Amino acid sequence: MASRQAKRKRGMTAWSGRKRSGARVSLRQEDAALSARERRWLRQLVACGGVFVVIVAAKLILPDRLDGLSSQLRAVLEQNMDVREVFSAVGQAAAGEKSVDKTLDEVYRAVFHPQEDGALQTASPAVVPEVSENAAMDSLRSFRTQQEAADREAEASAGNLAYVLYSDQNLPENVSMEQAILGFSYCAPVGGTISSGFGYREHPTEGEERFHYGLDLAADTGTAIACFADGTVKAVGESSSYGKYLIVSHEGGYDTLYAHCSSIDVSSGTEVCRGQTIARVGDTGIATGPHLHFELHRDGVYLNPIYYVAAV
Amino acid sequence: MWRRYDGTLHISGGFWLLLGWFLYANGWWLLLTVLAAAGLHECGHYAVLRLLGARVVSMRVGVFGAEMKTSGALSYAGELAAVLAGPAANLAAGLLLAGAGEPWIAAAGAQVVLGLFNLLPVRPLDGGRALTLAVSWALGPAVGERAAGAVSGCAAVALACGTVWLMGKTGGSFWLLPAAAGFAAAAWRELAGKRSFL
Numbered sequence: 301m302a303s304r305q306a307k308r309k310r311g312m313t314a315w316s317g318r319k320r321s322g323a324r325v326s327l328r329q330e331d332a333a334l335s336a337r338e339r340r341w342l343r344q345l346v347a348c349g350g351v352f353v354v355i356v357a358a359k360l361i362l363p364d365r366l367d368g369l370s371s372q373l374r375a376v377l378e379q380n381m382d383v384r385e386v387f388s389a390v391g392q393a394a395a396g397e398k399s400v401d402k403t404l405d406e407v408y409r410a411v412f413h414p415q416e417d418g419a420l421q422t423a424s425p426a427v428v429p430e431v432s433e434n435a436a437m438d439s440l441r442s443f444r445t446q447q448e449a450a451d452r453e454a455e456a457s458a459g460n461l462a463y464v465l466y467s468d469q470n471l472p473e474n475v476s477m478e479q480a481i482l483g484f485s486y487c488a489p490v491g492g493t494i495s496s497g498f499g500y501r502e503h504p505t506e507g508e509e510r511f512h513y514g515l516d517l518a519a520d521t522g523t524a525i526a527c528f529a530d531g532t533v534k535a536v537g538e539s540s541s542y543g544k545y546l547i548v549s550h551e552g553g554y555d556t557l558y559a560h561c562s563s564i565d566v567s568s569g570t571e572v573c574r575g576q577t578i579a580r581v582g583d584t585g586i587a588t589g590p591h592l593h594f595e596l597h598r599d600g601v602y603l604n605p606i607y608y609v610a611a612v
Numbered sequence: 613m614w615r616r617y618d619g620t621l622h623i624s625g626g627f628w629l630l631l632g633w634f635l636y637a638n639g640w641w642l643l644l645t646v647l648a649a650a651g652l653h654e655c656g657h658y659a660v661l662r663l664l665g666a667r668v669v670s671m672r673v674g675v676f677g678a679e680m681k682t683s684g685a686l687s688y689a690g691e692l693a694a695v696l697a698g699p700a701a702n703l704a705a706g707l708l709l710a711g712a713g714e715p716w717i718a719a720a721g722a723q724v725v726l727g728l729f730n731l732l733p734v735r736p737l738d739g740g741r742a743l744t745l746a747v748s749w750a751l752g753p754a755v756g757e758r759a760a761g762a763v764s765g766c767a768a769v770a771l772a773c774g775t776v777w778l779m780g781k782t783g784g785s786f787w788l789l790p791a792a793a794g795f796a797a798a799a800w801r802e803l804a805g806k807r808s809f810l
């Protein structure tokens with residue numbers, strides 16, 4: 301009876317069972333070359349080693365394929381619903397601050413459009429192929445197209461369109477080449493040279509023609525980045541392509557994005573004013589040298605920042 | 613993969629893995645919030661069990677949640693109270709935190725979400741167990757088992773499909789995988805497997 305209990309304990313625990321089981325039982329089992337548990341461990345070790353060897357071999361034999369696969373895998377792994385937003389929406393409902401349908405709407409948005417804030421996924425040239433296959437992004441895009449159409453109508457009536465520089469039939473759908481009248485004062489974020497403009501270009505690291513959604517201003521690492529205009533910091537974050545970035549929202553539905561920063565001096569929710577130092581130039585993320593990648597959005601549509609940066 | 617700290621607490625390796633994954637995907641703040649909600653949930657169960665004089669013999673924490681083993685028989689009413697105490701503690705804490713205002717709003721949401729999740733009528737979640745107990749109490753254990761099995765099985769199928777759909781739709785959120793697997797296993801157990809009561 302005692303030995304049976306001891307045996308059962310051995311089955312359940314890793315170390316304490318062995319100590320407690322006593323010489324009588326363990327001697328008999330160790331006569332066999334390997335105990336059942338040791339055999340299981342050995343099998344696990346062999347399986348893990350096998351997986352390791354296969355991956356190393358695949359990396360050596362098919363480096364390109366595996367790179368593609370790993371970047372695809374990384375994109376899928378990083379794709380994530382915004383759990384915190386879900387919790388916040390539910391918490392606000394519990395506090396009685398929001399009606400149920402508004403809460404459901406917010407939860408839906410946090411789950412299916414977690415990147416909507418900065419439209420980062422569509423903007424990032426490096427991530428576009430993975431994301432374009434994503435059904436969630438398609439619905440987001442169609443939503444944006446509708447919004448864009450609504451915006452265009454509003455503009456036509458308001459007449460706040462200065463002129464259209466050129467019309468390109470092949471523009472991505474969420475891009476507008478027009479020069480909008482901002483309606484607030486602004487300044488150039490960095491006094492550097494323009495190293496890459498808004499529009500189609502050969503991607504510096506991927507080597508193929510892609511749309512560049514912002515303006516690259518080359519400057520030394522540590523150069524102060526001035527805030528484009530008065531506003532509120534909407535998001536501060538870090539991504540594989542953008543590096544350290546922040547988004548500031550301004551009046552009239554305009555947002556500016558500052559990417560590849562070496563450091564960021566403000567936090568989300570901070571009120572900032574025009575010309576205030578909000579970050580420092582760097583080369584974090586996908587960058588071939590220190591520069592500021594500057595984007596201007598209006599209600600999710602990418603505008604060409606050149607009109608507002610070069611003129612000052 | 614069971615790790616044993618002392619005679620009463622088991623925490624599975626899979627649980628640590630899930631913890632790490634959730635941390636990677638969502639960060640420290642959310643991890644602590646969710647763990648606090650889960651801890652409070654178990655405290656709710658524990659408090660009522662102790663109040664009713666039952667003894668908690670062991671606790672197992674795995675990827676599908678925590679499970680307590682108790683000694684001592686409980687009445688239907690007593691067990692129902694113990695089962696519902698966990699979600700009740702979460703919902704109460706949720707309302708309390710929501711009342712406390714801004715920095716606590718998201719934590720309140722976490723409590724409410726966890727409480728409501730556990731009230732889903734799928735065994736072994738609290739909602740499914742409460743359903744079994746309530747029907748058994750009213751109409752006898754045979755009816756209770758059949759009714760709870762049918763409801764739990766159908767709900768589990770729907771939730772498993774829903775979770776997988778959600779992962780597909782968000783194109784990731786892999787930490788939901790244990791939930792999907794748990795629902796699928798529960799559906800299988802209820803609809804196809806042998807029916808061993810509790």
